[in-house]
Amino acid sequence: MQLRLEKRSQPSQLLRVVTPIAAVLLTMVLGAIVFTLLGYDGVGAVREIFISPLVNSYKWQDLAVKAAPLIIIAVGLAISYRANVWNIGAEGQYIIGAVVGTGVGLATNSMTGWWIMPLMMLAGAAGGAAYAAVPAFLRVRFRVNEILTTLMLTYVSVYVLNYLVFGPWKSPTSMGQPQTVMFSADQSLPYIIPGTIVQLNAPIAIVVALVAWLVFSRFVFGFQIRVVGAAPHAARYGGFSADRTVWLALLISGGLAGFAGVLEAMGPFGRLVPQFPTNYGFTAIIVAFLGRLHPIGVILAGLIVALSFVGGEMAQISIKLPFAAVGIFQAMMLFLLLASDLLVRYRLRVVRPGEVPA
Amino acid sequence: MTDMPARLALRGITKRFPGVLANDNVSFEVKPGEIHALLGENGAGKSTLVKMIYGIMQPDAGEIFWNGERVTVANPKAARKLGVGMVFQHFSLFEAMTVLENIALGMDSKIPARELESKIRDVMDQYGLKLDPQRIVADLSVGERQRIEIVRALLLNPSLLIMDEPTSVLTPQEVDQLFVVLRQLAKEGCSILYISHKLHEIKALCETATILRGGRLVDTCDPRVETSRSMAEKMIGGNLKTIQKPAGRAFGAEKLVVKRLSMAGSGHFGIPLRDISLSVRAGEIFGIAGVAGNGQNALLLALSGEEPVSDAAAITIDGQPVGDLNAKRRRLKGLASVPEERNGHAAVPDFTLSDNAVLTARDRLGLAVRGLIRPGAAKKYAGDVISTFAVKATGSEAAAGSLSGGNLQKYIMGREILQKPTVLVVSQPTWGVDAGAAAAIHQAIVDLAATGSAVVVISQDLDELLGLCDTLAVINEGRLSKSMKVSEADIDEIGLLMGGIHGETEAAHAA
Numbered sequence: 001m002q003l004r005l006e007k008r009s010q011p012s013q014l015l016r017v018v019t020p021i022a023a024v025l026l027t028m029v030l031g032a033i034v035f036t037l038l039g040y041d042g043v044g045a046v047r048e049i050f051i052s053p054l055v056n057s058y059k060w061q062d063l064a065v066k067a068a069p070l071i072i073i074a075v076g077l078a079i080s081y082r083a084n085v086w087n088i089g090a091e092g093q094y095i096i097g098a099v100v101g102t103g104v105g106l107a108t109n110s111m112t113g114w115w116i117m118p119l120m121m122l123a124g125a126a127g128g129a130a131y132a133a134v135p136a137f138l139r140v141r142f143r144v145n146e147i148l149t150t151l152m153l154t155y156v157s158v159y160v161l162n163y164l165v166f167g168p169w170k171s172p173t174s175m176g177q178p179q180t181v182m183f184s185a186d187q188s189l190p191y192i193i194p195g196t197i198v199q200l201n202a203p204i205a206i207v208v209a210l211v212a213w214l215v216f217s218r219f220v221f222g223f224q225i226r227v228v229g230a231a232p233h234a235a236r237y238g239g240f241s242a243d244r245t246v247w248l249a250l251l252i253s254g255g256l257a258g259f260a261g262v263l264e265a266m267g268p269f270g271r272l273v274p275q276f277p278t279n280y281g282f283t284a285i286i287v288a289f290l291g292r293l294h295p296i297g298v299i300l301a302g303l304i305v306a307l308s309f310v311g312g313e314m315a316q317i318s319i320k321l322p323f324a325a326v327g328i329f330q331a332m333m334l335f336l337l338l339a340s341d342l343l344v345r346y347r348l349r350v351v352r353p354g355e356v357p358a
Numbered sequence: 359m360t361d362m363p364a365r366l367a368l369r370g371i372t373k374r375f376p377g378v379l380a381n382d383n384v385s386f387e388v389k390p391g392e393i394h395a396l397l398g399e400n401g402a403g404k405s406t407l408v409k410m411i412y413g414i415m416q417p418d419a420g421e422i423f424w425n426g427e428r429v430t431v432a433n434p435k436a437a438r439k440l441g442v443g444m445v446f447q448h449f450s451l452f453e454a455m456t457v458l459e460n461i462a463l464g465m466d467s468k469i470p471a472r473e474l475e476s477k478i479r480d481v482m483d484q485y486g487l488k489l490d491p492q493r494i495v496a497d498l499s500v501g502e503r504q505r506i507e508i509v510r511a512l513l514l515n516p517s518l519l520i521m522d523e524p525t526s527v528l529t530p531q532e533v534d535q536l537f538v539v540l541r542q543l544a545k546e547g548c549s550i551l552y553i554s555h556k557l558h559e560i561k562a563l564c565e566t567a568t569i570l571r572g573g574r575l576v577d578t579c580d581p582r583v584e585t586s587r588s589m590a591e592k593m594i595g596g597n598l599k600t601i602q603k604p605a606g607r608a609f610g611a612e613k614l615v616v617k618r619l620s621m622a623g624s625g626h627f628g629i630p631l632r633d634i635s636l637s638v639r640a641g642e643i644f645g646i647a648g649v650a651g652n653g654q655n656a657l658l659l660a661l662s663g664e665e666p667v668s669d670a671a672a673i674t675i676d677g678q679p680v681g682d683l684n685a686k687r688r689r690l691k692g693l694a695s696v697p698e699e700r701n702g703h704a705a706v707p708d709f710t711l712s713d714n715a716v717l718t719a720r721d722r723l724g725l726a727v728r729g730l731i732r733p734g735a736a737k738k739y740a741g742d743v744i745s746t747f748a749v750k751a752t753g754s755e756a757a758a759g760s761l762s763g764g765n766l767q768k769y770i771m772g773r774e775i776l777q778k779p780t781v782l783v784v785s786q787p788t789w790g791v792d793a794g795a796a797a798a799i800h801q802a803i804v805d806l807a808a809t810g811s812a813v814v815v816i817s818q819d820l821d822e823l824l825g826l827c828d829t830l831a832v833i834n835e836g837r838l839s840k841s842m843k844v845s846e847a848d849i850d851e852i853g854l855l856m857g858g859i860h861g862e863t864e865a866a867h868a869a
Contacts, residue, residue: 007376011708219729227709233697233699234704237664237685237703237704239663240686241684
């Protein structure tokens, strides 16, 4: 008896939807086994991380807070990855977005007016896009691999952030703490559900995903992204420029990451601090793939990954699980998803020797 | 002689791939010293069958007999040990190495270089194969490269030689030379299994023909008494349509004019285009013949606009310069194109047929307006193409990759033709396409020309061009010959042009 992989004539649409769900379920099972072997309460860990935040309604707001930046970044990454442009430095663009937005915030800190908030958001998006323009230029002009450049620029961005909050931007009233001044009321995201910590960035994330979906399915621009990614020769034949697509993919994914960064600064953080980088930019890579590089899938995937963050914090307290366990769960999820992707294009068949397959 | 067992006998060979039965209970025999044709359309299962004889694949059912004994051919090495030699359609040669080094690499046992060279020279003398063992492969013509593969196979003293579509890359003169060698081999007792779909060659060379269709054996006949037409009809299982070409066609004004077009070659082995000039008038079908790899790809990219050139005036459509425009802009000026490769170039296999319509028809037919795609219009257009060109597909939402080669090619041709282009440039329009679809595609090209469009057909299949075109030119090493009327063309002259410099030196050798 032997197992044989056979190519499907068409990728299975059913499995395209089923495999992410299966990957999440399998992550739970394997996670329970791994952490039991490590001497923890494995089943309890899985319950705390994946179930508890769902059954405790007061945790839902935490989900929204964590999911919003993940979704905004991951939508941008989905667009970029669809075009076969591998921006893995969203973390850096996220940080620079927050930095540039904060720069506008510091300049307007004493002013009032409705225009301040949109201006900061715009500055954040522009900052992220500008930061992604560097790899775009290097790729188009000198054929430098964007995987390396986007990743390396992430480390540069952390030093830029630290220099500013430890140096020129340090608040005079912070008693030596490295942090900027608090944003004013006109610079802070409003709470949209009274009595909760859910801010304006949550609905913005949903709108971003919906707009991206519309662009993908109905606009020539989304079509261009899909063709360039799926068949570069066909794209050129169809009259689309590959270089232009690289530029657009990086500017959009960088812009959205920067946008998420400034929203995070104006929302949950309220100011810029050295602890601002929380790896959302990297985690969003998992979200983008778990969501099948589809904007609507990204919303669901963002919620699931946010769940693992919120649940991880709970498990830290209740069963003393180290927070690194969350990273293990997220990594397992991505690994299992990519592995199960094989089944979308291939089917597994059992073949016995001598048998003529029917 | 009659008591001798067959050199090779197949009994009930069956091989299944996902979704297709490549060979279904195929049985036939090859006698000693016989030149036996294996005939069938693309996808009929010829290649799969010989791969099993040569040990590259194993049959799911059935038996192989060698000189009367049942054998299992575990791998190509075992096949060579039995005495089976094979010359593949695609050569496996290292361009940067010499002929001798390439042959040495392919030997199962290690032979000292000097000994091998004298053996090679013996074999070449014996069969009149002209080749210098010390030459670098990159400098050789395709015909010469094929000779390396033949010498490599002959060094093992095969008693069965399998030739897979050997003439598809040769000039007419090279084909004649090959046939001399094959006849001599057969006279010496070596059986030859000759795979092809070119009927006049089989009639000229073979004593027996086994015809496959859809994986099944449909007939075994004597090609010398059959007509090309009768064999073709057995091959496609139906009546062969001949192209309906209205007589006394007149051409109109010049539609496409190319003047001294030059382009650097892309990639390492890319062929640069040098001073290409041609002019195609309304209603004219202009053929470009040539052996593969002589700049056809570069020429298509230059004409389609996928590789624009800096000199705008090098290419004009209706007198307007378009040389510096990309494919999208040229389409708006009326130039449509169909590249050779269907999957991933002319169409995106993962996309639906209606999305593939958007790929090239979005501007000319308004399938997208101000950046917004109109899915309804795209679906309708895809449906029109499917019905007009009798494309077998589940509908406009079928993935392009799920169509057979012939059906996808019909869809792609239809997608361009229904846009009513002023100029259509197509490369290898019937490559890997079954005869039925090929006839439909040829008819569509003729019909388009009849409406006043200018058509350029780039093909390696000289028969196709002679049947289809009004005017013909030959491309060799990136240069285009002068154009000639097909009705007055001399096949020997075309062959010499196809061989280019190589052909001339060979003629000198032979003299």
